[in-house]
Amino acid sequence: MTFLKMRVFLYKLFTQPRGLRQAWLLGSDVVRIGPKVLLKHHGTVRPTEAFTMDFVRRQTHLPVPAVHDVFLDRRGHVYIMMDYIDAPELQAVWRRLSLAQRSAVVQELVTYLVELRALSPPDPNAVQAVDGGSLIDVRLGSEPFGPFAAVDDFHMYLGHTIIHDRLASNHPYAREALERCRHRTYRIIFSHSDLAPRNILYKDGHIAAIIDWEFSGWYPEYWEFTRTFDSSSWIIPEFWELFKAHFEGQYDDELVMEHVLSAEMTR
Known part of the structure; x- marks a missing residue:
């Protein structure tokens, strides 16, 4: 799925009444989109978190989920699209x-x-x-x-x-x-x-x-x-x-x- 198609999907997901039935809720601030993508989206998320993850991935060997996209909705809320890691806490x-x-x-x-x-x-x-x-x-x-x-x-x-x-x-x-x-x-x-x-x-x-x-x-x-x-x-x-x-x-x-x-x- 291209990022453009993904953004259209996310728009529908969060604006249509039954949109969330198409995704897996993992908590109050994260939604799993399909088998490989995770969306972090609560009101206090900042672009800085995505910059940090990218910085650490580039500068070290630490296992950090890859960030695919960062965008804002009309309210100014930040969304970070990243790898879903299939592993327990x-x-x-x-x-x-x-x-x-x-x-x-x-x-x-x-x-x-x-x-x-x-x-x-x-x-x-x-x-x-x-x-x-x-x-x-x-x-x-x-x-x-x-x-x-x-x-x-x-x-x-x-x-x-x-x-x-x-x-x-x-x-x-x-x-x-x-x-x-x-x-x-x-x-x-x-x-x-x-x-x-x-x-x-x-x-x-x-x-x-x-x-x-x-x-x-x-x-x-x-x-x-x-x-x-x-x-x-x-x-x-x-x-x-x-x-x-x-x-x-x-x-x-x-x-x-x-x-x-x-x-x-x-x-």
Whole structure:
């Protein structure tokens, strides 16, 4: 099916009352169109996600679905047409895996991350999306934020200054960790930022795809570590422990900082 015919089909699919009977609904934001195509279409999807997927596919060996098309409807909602990957989420099969299989898949994931983290940023100081624009992350609310010219500006947005002002009275247990963070210099690293087991597709003993790149971008080097804790530790604690054990750096002080920020700041 050509892209023109596909777009005509999609128009009919979403404008005719029974259109959705022609497709398979996989969730609130994705529709499977035929055996090989997936359409992501909820109201907060941005073209940046498609740019990110294409960037990672071109620059690394990470298994990322190929993007075929990106377009907007009359309301300005973004649609991303990509490969459908016929594999279950790691979250769905985790309990059926042996300890050796669990360890192997996490090691494979971390190997991919080493490659991702080796990419050179276009600006070694800036916190930004792959296209140089704003970022999004559920950790920071529903609105886009940034870009930031420097890590200190990003930390200011996160609320680090507020936390340090309240440090003595509210968080004495975290004082040493927070002070160490305050005086560190961080490299800018490309991060997926939502490596929950639900975003890793698993088949035949290997990672079939890493999906949902909407939160990705150029961040301080600890960001992947702390965000993986937030997105996975309470769902599958064993996944987080294996991830932490194999990750190339340990950022326990930064994890304390994120916990304190979450306790103090709401958006």
